[in-house]
Amino acid sequence: MLRGVGITKRFGGVTALRNVSFEVGAGELVGLIGPNGSGKSTLFGVISGFHPPDDGTVFFDGRHITGARPHTVAQLGIARTFQIVRPFTGMTVVENVRVGALYGRGERRIAVADRHARELVEFVGLEQRADTLARNLTLAEKKRLEIARALSIQPRVLLLDEVFAGLNPTEVRGAIDLIARIRSQFGVTIIMVEHVLKALMETCERIIVLSYGEKIAEGAPSAIAADPHVISVYLGKTYAAR
Template structure:
C-alpha cells in the first residue's frame, strides 16, 4: 500500500524550545495512524507543521507525492488534507448545515453552493447530526460541536484527515459514539486518518499503527501491541507494564 503522507526530518524551534526535532514517519492510504505523547510533546505543533499553520525550520512534508512543506493552510485543504482542532470554534450564529457547507465550499473540490450543501448533508449524516441541520451551531453541546467540527472537515472531501483530540471532554457514551464515527469515516469513505488522542484504550483500539512523541522527538513507532509493551514508552509515557497489558485487553 502506497504512502499518502511522508514526513521527513521535520523540526521547529520556538525561541529556546525545540518543539519538534527531526521527526520522520509515513501514513499509508486508508490507514488510521495514532499520535500519542505527554502534554507538551509537540503533537499539535506537528499537526500545524503538516497542514501549513506554521512553517518548519527544516524537513519536508509530502502529500500524495507532492511537496506541501510550508504551503498555506487554504492551499493544503485544496490538495485534500483537512484537520479538526482540539478547541472547537463553530460559527455559532449560523445553522449546523451552513457551518458544514462553508467547509465544502472551501474544500478540495471548491464546490458551488448547491453542491456544497449536498456534500454538507452527507457529512452530517456520517457524523450523526443530520437531524440537527437547521439548529444554530451555538446551541449544540460539546459532543455535538466536536462532531460538527469533523463534519465541516469531511465536507471538504479530504483524502487525509487530521483529528486533534476529538474525544477530549466527552463522557463514555459520547466516546463510544465518536469511535463509531471515526470508523465510518475510514470504512465508508476510505479516508486516511492521523489522530492525536490521550485516551489510550481508544487509540489502541482504533489505530493500525502508533507513533509516540516525547520532547519533540519520535520515541517509538509500531503496531498498538508493540507500543503498549515497549519498555521505553512505558517508562516515558504509559507509566507501568500492568497498564499496558490492560490497554491491550480492553482494545
C-alpha cells in the same frame, strides 16, 4: 502517501519538534501519542501549513508541500480538526458545513454544496440539529460538527486532534464507530492525536510516540503498550499492567 523527513520546529528558544520523520500509507489509521508538550499538535500544524518547519520536508503523494499555506494544503486534500472546537457559533450546523463544501476541493455551486453539507450532517448523526445554531450544541455534537466540516472539503487525509477528549464512554464509543464509518465510506487516511489511550489502542493499526519533540517509538498498539521506554515516559506502569 504522506511523509515527513527530519522535521524540526522551533518557537523562540523552545524546540517543539526535533528531526521527526514519519510515513503514512493510503488508507491507514495511525495514532500519534505522547505527553502534553511532546509536539503532537505542532506536527499537525506543520503538516497542515499552520507552522512552517525550520528544517525538514513534508511530502504528500510525492509532492513537496513544506511551508504551503493552510488553504493550499486543504485544497490538496488534507483536512484537520482542532483540540478546541470553534465552529461559526452564529451559523447553523448545516451552514458551518456548507462553508467547507463551497471553499474546499468540492463543488462551488450553492445548491450542490448545500446538498453535500446536509448529507454530511446526516452522516455524522446531526440531522436533527441541522438548523440549530452551533453555539447551542453539546460538546459531543460540536465534535461531530468539527468532523463534518473537515469532511466537507472531500479530504484524502484527515488529521483528528483529540476528538475523544471531554466525552463520556458512550460518546467515545459513538466517535469510534463514526471513525470506522468514515474509513469504510470515504477511504480516508486518518492520523489521530489522542490521550484516551484505551480507545486509541482499539481504533488504530499503528502508533507513533513523541516525547520532548522527538519520535521515541513506532509500531502496533500491542508493541507500543509493552515498550519499556514508552511506559516510562508516558503510559506508566499502571496502564502497562492492565
